[in-house]
Amino acid sequence: xxxxxxxxxxxxxxxxxxxxxxxxxxxxxxxxxxxxxxxxxxxxxxxxxxxxxxxxxxxxxxxxxxxxxxxxxxxxxxxxxxxxxxxxxxxxxxxxxxxxxxxxxxxxxxxxxxxxxxxxxxxxxxxxxxxxxxxxxxxxxxxxxxxxxxxxxxxxxxxxxxxxxxxxxxxxxxxxxxxxxxxxxxxxxxxxxxxxxxxxxxxxxxxxxxxxxxxxxxxxxxxxxxxxxxxxxxxxxxxxxxxxxxxxxxxxxxxxxxxxxxxxxxxxxxxxx
Numbered sequence: 001x002x003x004x005x006x007x008x009x010x011x012x013x014x015x016x017x018x019x020x021x022x023x024x025x026x027x028x029x030x031x032x033x034x035x036x037x038x039x040x041x042x043x044x045x046x047x048x049x050x051x052x053x054x055x056x057x058x059x060x061x062x063x064x065x066x067x068x069x070x071x072x073x074x075x076x077x078x079x080x081x082x083x084x085x086x087x088x089x090x091x092x093x094x095x096x097x098x099x100x101x102x103x104x105x106x107x108x109x110x111x112x113x114x115x116x117x118x119x120x121x122x123x124x125x126x127x128x129x130x131x132x133x134x135x136x137x138x139x140x141x142x143x144x145x146x147x148x149x150x151x152x153x154x155x156x157x158x159x160x161x162x163x164x165x166x167x168x169x170x171x172x173x174x175x176x177x178x179x180x181x182x183x184x185x186x187x188x189x190x191x192x193x194x195x196x197x198x199x200x201x202x203x204x205x206x207x208x209x210x211x212x213x214x215x216x217x218x219x220x221x222x223x224x225x226x227x228x229x230x231x232x233x234x235x236x237x238x239x240x241x242x243x244x245x246x247x248x249x250x251x252x253x254x255x256x257x258x259x260x261x262x263x264x265x266x267x268x269x270x271x272x273x
């Protein structure tokens with residue numbers, strides 16, 4: 001998946017093309033702006049580890065259950081077998097699965113964090129992703145720490161795992177429910193894209209739901225909906241701005257301000273009770 005495409009015939013690595021406005025931007029400028037276009041404010045999709053570095057205190061993140069890897073309960077095969085697909089994704093991304101979870105700090109405040117990565121089979125939720133999200137919610141309950149989950153999934157439930165994947169929606173929702181019943185603070189951050197089974201479960205159950213500007217958010221994508229109902233959709237349908245206007249989100253926060261805003265929410269909602 002390419003987030004900023006290199007412009008042809010340019011000196012190697014100096015310039016990138018914004019996928020929002022299609023303009024050519026100096027690569028270093030984009031990187032300094034946390035991968036946000038200086039011309040149109042387009043928030044490009046970024047890798048999970050980069051996002052953790054932007055959100056958490058330096059060197060504070062400790063990953064948990066990093067060795068969990070998927071199995072192949074259905075002996076699934078399309079063009080290639082499921083184990084071959086997993087191996088190819090692991091080689092391409094450097095990740096073992098589409099979710100990373102662990103403990104870190106924001107402005108010195110300890111938090112439990114989960115994040116899904118759209119570059120690994122589109123961030124789809126299989127048994128390992130569901131298990132990691134459920135475990136981090138249970139760990140947050142045990143330690144009585146705020147829970148922050150950053151969603152970036154365009155794949156929904158992972159078809160290669162069939163009903164085992166669909167079961168993760170109930171599993172993660174139940175774990176989040178127990179965490180909230182215990183009085184925990186759960187903040188959900190929706191990035192582009194946040195779709196499918198992830199949005200139909202843990203990503204939409206937070207005390208505070210935040211989105212990045214212009215993020216695509218929903219269950220089915222707008223093209224699927226339009227082709228199903230045979231009607232035109234409202235302008236901006238399923239964008240973060242549309243959903244904020246209709247009450248689905250609590251706020252839209254620019255990537256530059258995300259760390260500060262989450263820190264403020266934790267201070268107000270968790271540590272000053």
